[in-house]
Amino acid sequence: MANMTDVAKLANVSTATVSRVLQNPETVxxxxxxxxxxxxxxxxxxxxxxxxxxxxxxxxxxxxxxxxIMNNVFPQIIGGIDLIANQxxxxxxxxxTNLDADKAYSYIDExxxxxxDGMILLTTRLDNDVISELAAKYPVVLTSDFIEGLNVPTVAIDNVSSAREAVEHLAKLGHTRVGMITGPLDIPLSRDRLKGYRQALLEQEIEVDGVLIQEGDHTYETGYHLMNKFLALENAPTAVFAANDTMAMGAIKAVKNQGLRVPDDVAVIGFDNIQFSELFEPALTTIAQPFIEMGKRSMELLLKQINGELLTKKQHVLDTQLVIRESCGYLKEN
Amino acid sequence: MANMTDVAKLANVSTATVSRVLQNPETVxxxxxxxxxxxxxxxxxxxxxxxxxxxxxxxxxxxxxxxxIMNNVFPQIIGGIDLIANQxxxxxxxxxTNLDADKAYSYIDExxxxxxDGMILLTTRLDNDVISELAAKYPVVLTSDFIEGLNVPTVAIDNVSSAREAVEHLAKLGHTRVGMITGPLDIPLSRDRLKGYRQALLEQEIEVDGVLIQEGDHTYETGYHLMNKFLALENAPTAVFAANDTMAMGAIKAVKNQGLRVPDDVAVIGFDNIQFSELFEPALTTIAQPFIEMGKRSMELLLKQINGELLTKKQHVLDTQLVIRESCGYLKEN
DNA sequence: AACCGAAATGTAATCCATTATATTTTGGTT
DNA sequence: AACCAAAATATAATGGATTACATTTCGGTT
Structure with missing residues (x-):
């Protein structure tokens, strides 16, 4: 394989010139x-x-x-990242990481x-100090998980207010017994969605009942099981907010299996708006996250850092949207 | 940042020794x-x-x-690849590539x-000669798309026989008017599935009717539209084989929208067994592809090439499995 | 003690593009 | 024609690990 010296010799110039032709043709x-x-x-x-x-x-x-990567959400964010990266x-x-923290640290070494040249962390559980320290020295963007008080470039949604909006929607439909199936509570995002749920209830002056809050792990299965738990209650909820669509689907399945109907007997609302939520029956009412946009923004933010630009704005909170479909009935027009 | 020379000096040895400590500690x-x-x-x-x-x-x-990458199939294969790669x-x-052939060529340059060190191509439309030539010089694996007569390491399923099995299943259930919604026919994989459909019909001595073969593009929407087209026929099919699950779901939606039932009025069978096919209602009967295994195998094959091993077996055809659920009824026990 | 082969370590070349600095060329001006 | 600044090009150092080959050290044998 020819190298630059070979080219230089053949062209009767120096390697410097060859390099310039490749890098800054206008100077030659x-x-x-x-x-x-x-x-x-x-x-x-x-x-x-x-x-x-x-x-x-x-x-x-x-x-x-x-x-x-075997999940409905991350490929979309990565798709968005890839779009800008390629450009x-x-x-x-x-x-x-396959949920292995050690592996996350080995990536940090890379x-x-x-x-x-830079790193985008998607909902990765890592020590805050480690992230801070890293971000001080290298281009880093945190995506989808907004960590309060962490002065690291972040692209996220407002999980609290989005969750609040979802639960408010249920309250407005007249529900007063609203259950929540949360995500793993060691993740800030899960706690934030729970916080939004609480806020909505308080705001509507609905009592927060501990048995109506159950911790899931974002899988279909926990959605299913925890809904069964709800349905077994003497005073079962008439509406349930699931912290992601997959659990919402599991929950709906449980309702149907008991011979009950969604939304008539139990209204269910999800979170994410994964592609399949539209095809599900009943079609899921859910909070849509702008995944692709999140990916794009993250990459843009990273690029700025790589290029040594000063970030005037570090925290980027993108809008979500309540997408009303069938799974919790329609708001009566007034 | 300290370099190897610094270490060598401090330890009072040569860089060669430092390098050896890092690479072959047992020789020091x-x-x-x-x-x-x-x-x-x-x-x-x-x-x-x-x-x-x-x-x-x-x-x-x-x-x-x-x-x-924004698709239900590739992330799983990539997950499998990643597993072995990491190991x-x-x-x-x-x-x-975002379906852009030019971009595929730019990856070849990389x-x-x-x-x-190597490359795995997942269903990528590229000129056969280009692939052959490339594979002759560099470690390359083709995954999921078996190209006949191409002597390049490949991991695939037998699309022909898998499709045949699917359609045979419909025939055994008593269907004699079976439609097919194919994938894009410029992809070998799509043509193979069509071939399997044809073979099954011929084998069962069922006439192949051109109007019952419609070309889709693997999206939910074409599944929906093409099923509507079928239903509008004077002599509509009583069963439909869709070349992937997503189209099968679209097709089922169309059936339901006409007030008909699946599988009672129209039986539908899909292909892929994406995660969601189990949650869909009716749960999809489909051909399960071992995506993760395909990824793993591909990476293993690639690794062998990278390590200079001679491949005794170049073509690896993995087994698929007919997963019987609800969307085409159950086979009567005899 | 002398000697040997094996084991351990050192020396220095190598991979190849980039770029700071030095030199030459160019085109224009007086 | 002489001169100059700007433009173009050349020279050579640089980045840091690897490794073929050369040399030294070591442990054992006679």
């Missing part, structure tokens, strides 16, 4: 440029990118750390070792 | 090794990976080229430039 005289280009062509020269990366200490690669000549490295 | 005397390790510790030395990559011309990174210290670079 037309005639010389053509000579070099011809030599490149003739030798079928391809620059050794690894040498370039090494010399430049940059890789044009960013790392996306994600708990799992600016960056490659996307996949950092699957950043420190400059194997990647 | 215990005492020396400890000295070096201490120096590394003291200087908080981290090897410059980019220099290593450059010197070694290997990156411990593989590229997965995929038409889109062997390889990183996974995402190569999203392989040629040794930016990655």
């Amino acid at each position: 005289k037309e005639k010389t440029r053509v000579k070099v280009l011809n030599a490149i062509e003739e030798l079928n020269y391809q620059p050794n990118i690894l040498a370039r990366y090494f010399r430049r200490t940059e890789t044009k690669t960013i790392l996306v750390v994600v708990p799992t 600016f000549g960056y490659k996307v490295l996949l950092g699957n 950043l420190k070792q400059k194997q990647v | 005397k215990e005492k020396t090794r400890v000295k070096v390790l201490n120096a590394i510790e003291e200087l908080n030395y981290q090897p410059n990976i980019l220099a290593r990559y450059f010197r070694r011309t290997e990156t411990k990174t593989i590229l997965v080229v995929v038409p889109t 062997f210290g390889y990183k996974v670079l995402l190569g999203n 392989l040629k430039q040794k930016q990655v």
Whole structure:
């Protein structure tokens, strides 16, 4: 494989000139440029990118750390990231933690070792101090998990107010016994959605009842089981807010299995608006997250950091939208 | 940042020894090794990976080229790939083509430039000659799309026989008017599934009727529209085989919208067994593809090539499974 | 003690593009 | 023609790990 010296010799110029033709063609005289280009062509020269990366200490690669890729949400965010990354000549490295914290730390090493130019963390459970420290030195963006008081570039939604909106919607439909199936409460996002639920009830002067709050793990199965638990109560809820669509679907299945109907007997509202929520029957009423947009924004924020721009605004909260479908009935027009 | 020379100086050895401690510790005397390790510790030395990559011309990174990541199938295959890749210290670079052939070619360049050690192509439409030529020189695996007569390492399922099995199942249930909603017929995989459909009908001595074959594009929408087209026929099919689950769901929706029932009025069978097919109502009868296993196998095959092993077996055809659920009724026990 | 082969370690070349600095060329001005 | 600043190009150092080859050290044998 020809290298730059070969090209330089053939074109009768120095390697510096060859390099310039490749990097800043405008600084090279037309005639010389053509000579070099011809030599490149003739030798079928391809620059050794690894040498370039090494010399430049940059890789044009960013790392996306994600708990799992086999899920309805992350691929969409990654899709958004990829869109912008590609546009600016960056490659996307996949950092699957499989929920293993150690692995997350090993990905951090990749950043420190400059194997990647920056890192986007998607809902990754890591020590706040570690993240802070890292973000102070390297380009980092946190996505989808807004951590209060953490001065790290973040793209998120307002989980509290979004959840509040969902539960308010149920309250407005006349429900006074509203259950919630939460996500894992060790994740801030889950706690925030629970907080929104609480706020909505208080606001509507509905008593918050402990048995109506059950902790799930975002799977269909817990949605199913916890709804069964609700239905077994003497004073069962007439509406349930599930912290994600998958659990909402499990919950609905449970209702149906008991011979009850959704939304007539129990109204259910989800969170995420995954693609399938529209196809589900009854179609899910849910809070739509702008996943692709979140990905795009994250990448844009990361790019700014990589390019050394100063971030005037670090926290980016994107709008969600209450999508009303069938699973909790329609608001009566007044 | 300390480099290897600094460590060597502090430990009073040569860089060669430091390098050996890192690469082949067993070739260094215990005492020396400890000295070096201490120096590394003291200087908080981290090897410059980019220099290593450059010197070694290997990156411990593989590229997965995929038409889109926002889809129910590819994330699972990628998950499988990632599992094995991680196990062997390889990183996974995402190569999203967004159905753009040019981009696919640019990913090929990354392989040629040794930016990655190998490449896995997932159902990527590329010129056969290009693939052949590439695979002759570099580690490449083709996944999910078996291309006849192409002597390139491939992991796939037998689309023909799997489709045949699906349609046979419908025939055994007594259906004689069976429609098919195919995938895009410029993809070999789609043509194979169609071929299987034809074979099953011929085998059962059922006439193949052109109007009962409609070309879709794997989306929910075409499933819906094409089923409506079927239902508008004077002699509508009583069963439909859709080339993927998403179209099957669209088709079922269309049936329901006409006030008809699945499977009673029209039986529907899908292909893929995406996660959601189980939750759909009626639960989809479908051909299950071993996506994760396909990913794993692909990575294993790639690894062998990277390690210079000779592949005794190039074509790997994995088993599919007919998963019988509700959407086409149950086979009468005899 | 002398000697040997094996084990351990050192020396220095190598990979290749980039770029700071130095030098030459160019085109224009007086 | 002489001169100058700007533009174009060349020279050579640099980044840091790896490794072929050379040298030294070691443990054992006679």
